[in-house]
Amino acid sequence: xxxxxxxxxxxSRRRGLLQLLPFLGPAFVASVAYIDPGNFAxxxxxxxEFGYRLVWVVxxxxxxxxxxxxxxxxxxxxTGRNLAEMCREQFxxxxxWVLWVLMEGVAMATDLAEFLGAAIGFNLxxxxxxxxxxxxxxxxxxVILALEQQGFRxxxxxxxxxxxxxxxxxxxxxxxxxxxxxxxxxSVVHPMLGGPEAVLLAVGILGATVMPHVxxxxxxxxxxxxxxxxxxxxRRLVRFELADVVIAMTIAGLVNAAMLVMAASTxxxxxxxxxxxxxxxxxxxxxxxxxxxxxxxxxxxxxxGLSSSTVGTMAGQVVMQGFLHRQISIWLRRLVTMAPxxxxxxxxxxxxxxxxxxxxxxxxxxxxALVPLVLFTRRRDLMGPLVNGWLVSVAAVxxxxxxxxxxxxxxxxxxxxx
Numbered sequence: 001x002x003x004x005x006x007x008x009x010x011x012s013r014r015r016g017l018l019q020l021l022p023f024l025g026p027a028f029v030a031s032v033a034y035i036d037p038g039n040f041a042x043x044x045x046x047x048x049e050f051g052y053r054l055v056w057v058v059x060x061x062x063x064x065x066x067x068x069x070x071x072x073x074x075x076x077x078x079t080g081r082n083l084a085e086m087c088r089e090q091f092x093x094x095x096x097w098v099l100w101v102l103m104e105g106v107a108m109a110t111d112l113a114e115f116l117g118a119a120i121g122f123n124l125x126x127x128x129x130x131x132x133x134x135x136x137x138x139x140x141x142x143v144i145l146a147l148e149q150q151g152f153r154x155x156x157x158x159x160x161x162x163x164x165x166x167x168x169x170x171x172x173x174x175x176x177x178x179x180x181x182x183x184x185x186x187s188v189v190h191p192m193l194g195g196p197e198a199v200l201l202a203v204g205i206l207g208a209t210v211m212p213h214v215x216x217x218x219x220x221x222x223x224x225x226x227x228x229x230x231x232x233x234x235r236r237l238v239r240f241e242l243a244d245v246v247i248a249m250t251i252a253g254l255v256n257a258a259m260l261v262m263a264a265s266t267x268x269x270x271x272x273x274x275x276x277x278x279x280x281x282x283x284x285x286x287x288x289x290x291x292x293x294x295x296x297x298x299x300x301x302x303x304x305g306l307s308s309s310t311v312g313t314m315a316g317q318v319v320m321q322g323f324l325h326r327q328i329s330i331w332l333r334r335l336v337t338m339a340p341x342x343x344x345x346x347x348x349x350x351x352x353x354x355x356x357x358x359x360x361x362x363x364x365x366x367x368x369a370l371v372p373l374v375l376f377t378r379r380r381d382l383m384g385p386l387v388n389g390w391l392v393s394v395a396a397v398x399x400x401x402x403x404x405x406x407x408x409x410x411x412x413x414x415x416x417x418x
Contacts, residue, residue, distance in 0.1 A: 004226045005227055008226065024247070025153070025160065026073060026241065027248035030069055030311075032163060032252075035163070035166055035256060035304055035308075038362075039259065040304065041277075044278065046205055048267035049201065050264075052183040052261065058257045060191070061206045064403065065210050067395060068215060069249065073218050073222045073241045076222035076224075077223070077237055078387075079223070080224050083219045083376070084216050086382070088324075099323065103365065103369070106362055111309060111316065111338075112340045114309040115134065116305075117304060120279065121301040122137065138338045141313065141334060142331065145310055152221070159311065166255055169297070176289045176290070177266045203413075206403065209256070212365040213365075215370070215373060216319055217318050222241060231385040235385065266284075266293075267284065282301075314330075316337060367404045371400060374393070378396075
């Protein structure tokens with residue numbers, strides 16, 4: 001990262017946007033979690049059942065995600081430690097053990113959903129049975145993870161490329177489905193929900209957007225990534241990383257919105273208000289928009305599943321290393337975290353239903369990532385000159401309380417609904 005160091009020190013001849021390039025990457029890796037297969041499930045259901053009404057929920061969720069990820073990136077820069085390491089240093093040992101167990105559960109639930117998503121993508125694209133598709137998914141993610149041995153930039157490049165593929169696919173879908181832009185704009189300008197069912201789905205969309213494992217991961221991606229020599233360079237680095245967050249999360253937010261808009265214009269617009277599963281959405285797209293739309297949908301799901309499954313495995317490594325100061329081979333972790341998905345497929349569980357349940361588990365884990373993040377980033381003794389301003393702290397506390405409240409509501413309603 002000598003180019004980044006030179007820019008911070010004022011020794012680089014790069015100007016304008018070229019200065020930003022060496023700092024891009026960490027937020028793009030984190031953004032994968034915001035366009036993972038869990039988002040496919042919630043956005044398809046939201047669009048088919050409520051049309052364009054919930055577009056504003058997707059965009060508002062992404063604004064919240066920007067704040068959370070920016071705080072995570074800043075923690076890594078200011079302290080040189082990731083969130084899991086900070087928890088280990090600052091909390092009593094019993095709390096550390098409880099947090100580690102909870103976050104390992106969250107990491108496995110995340111990986112289950114994302115692994116299943118990639119397997120479904122292979123199934124839809126090539127007609128491959130789910131079990132061989134799952135094994136192929138394992139091989140592909142192992143290949144991507146192997147690039148980490150060459151440094152973090154090759155992995156960032158592959159993940160960023162896959163994010164580009166997903167964005168490109170949804171650009172094509174948006175052209176094919178010809179959405180009502182007036183209705184999209186109305187949802188943004190006049191946000192509304194309109195009933196308990198819409199509230200429940202809006203909470204599900206938020207739950208699928210802000211995810212705990214990447215809060216831990218993002219701080220590890222920025223810790224000691226670029227060396228700074230003084231407080232002014234550290235502030236400049238934070239501003240560059242903030243730009244990384246805004247660009248990556250904006251792309252993720254637009255892709256998320258495009259998923260919901262596609263479901264609204266294609267399914268809801270044709271009176272198909274009960275399209276709730278990924279497989280059903282894929283099957284229904286072809287007769288409405290042509291075979292190309294189904295293929296593009298499957299490609300985007302495959303890219304989403306492969307990239308997010310890789311990121312999920314990386315997050316699991318960060319959690320174990322940070323909380324316990326221990327590390328297992330990434331190959332072993334990949335094989336262990338594949339096991340639940342293989343069992344789910346072997347036992348014939350509904351993949352989409354399994355995705356939804358995994359989102360509930362993620363929702364349960366959110367407070368245990370958000371609360372420490374807010375506590376640490378508001379402490380001057382830990383953050384130094386990069387400590388949160390009072391306005392940022394107030395916003396972070398309000399957002400955390402809001403997310404926790406909504407996710408508790410989601411868990412209660414899901415349990416009541418069986």
